[in-house]
Amino acid sequence: MLNLSKNGCSVWVASSSVGLLTPTAIALGKFDGVHLGHQRVIQPVLHTDDQLSVTSSPQSKEKQEYIYSTVVTFDPHPQEFFTGQPRTLLTPLDEKVQQLRSLGVEQLVLLPFDKELSALTPEEFVQKILVQQLRCQQISIGQDFCFGEKRSGTAKDLQLIAAKHNIPVTIVPLQTYTGNSPTESSCVSTNSTQDARISTSLIRQTLEQGDIENANLLLGRPYTLLGVVVQGQQLGRTIGFPTANLQLPKEKFLPRQGVYAVRVFILSETSDIVSSESLGVMNIGNRPTVNGTYSSAEVHLFDWSGDLYGKKLAVELVKFLRPEQKFASLEALKTQIQLDCVIAKEILNSEWEQ
Template structure:
């Protein structure tokens, strides 16, 4: 899959395409259906299949300094979309200048002149243009005017009838229900980041941790989780069971939220490497302990509980190439 950062830099080989449009934060089954529909149409029409999304997420441009909310920042979104098999991905740079495009200008300048689209695929609730002034009805009218096809994919629902949505996934994560988030995503929710040096307190008490900053990831409910940690092995990912704490570490009077991951039966050096952390089960809320002995005792219990939770789950994670 080829990745581009601006619609004006596309080579002729990927223009005259079928493209799926959307923010696709989470790349949940509803998003996957939109992208899969575009891919199927492209195959039928013998055209390139593309995905166009926006980076940074428009919400962070319009509300800078707001609470972190993203389910899939750039790196992980790119990987998940690549797994769906499109020919190319446009991670269109989004800023206030780009946001100033009217709905009509977006169609004329970006879709028609920039991409040379033959067919566009969107979700049923797609909105675009300055002030989100355009919707499926306007896009349909402009598609007819400019001579390209349009498919609006209806809402995709889970087995219980609920519509797959990024909002529902965020709600599950912020209320300590990663299992429900995984059901709605179609996979466990992951945090990915570079392992950074900390104050080594975990190592001092017998539970060394890999510290991962959350950047602009959504902050899940503070507490302890059973996790699977994906260690980069130079082209493949090796998944290892572990336990993680997300929060402000009240026992040590820390203020900044941090994800601390303890990998079971692992003594390698992870500093500076990328680590993928899949939240599998919420074990307990974060709390302050009276001293290190009480903390160590609780961590031992957390590890035992996490091992039990992960015994079955790990069978579903194989090394990825």
């Protein structure tokens, strides 16, 4: 799906100095999670039907120069750079590309966040990065966007500086979550998930609590674990519940340890097209009953028989069922898994009927 060296059928991925497609209309930010708030920031730079009727593809440049809808973000995450500590992500690069592609983004630019970039003044950032390297024609940012040395530049500052280069800047109001839908807000509230700014940190918090329903609403889609099936200890099959051991990116943010009702999509080998799908239960944790010493993500698929080794799975979390616990015996664990499966099937089938 992702190719850093040539333009495939997905999203062109480039650094700020190598392989850029220009000129650009850019959405600028960190975009970890590509949640509902991020999607509102990205929307202004996507091509509309009217725009595409003038120049329908990057190869059609007779009437005007084609402007590439582009998301610009930072690698590594600025927090990781400043703290020196690895940071887990809601959407590692592969997932981020997949989500951006589904929105209609044509290019993802990863600005190398290093000492040199972090030391640029707001004016230097606009001149050197946005104007000279990206040949930016339009910018969209969130209301709380900060940039430049010591985060000294605000969204309004960017608007003023960009105006000197005749670049329009759209400042998107913060999105708050109320009930079952996002709303625009000019203030930040963190009293509860029901009345709070949609943010990556809030989604991480809800996932840590096992509040999958609210996390999924804030994301605008189910939280997904994307990985390849590798060989595990094969203990599940000895008690009648074979599991697929999912190898996840090391930087993937994991939710609360425990058991989840899930939807599982088996992806084709050559692309991310779904070849088949199933329902199931997933355990995320250390498997204390069998004295596990490391965290794992294992999924049991209902009504499935076949070899999944080497297959790429996308596992959507639907509901948290229970915390991980240590059982006195494998037989007690088997009894609990049977109950987990019954509950999960009820939840997943009722959701499907809705």
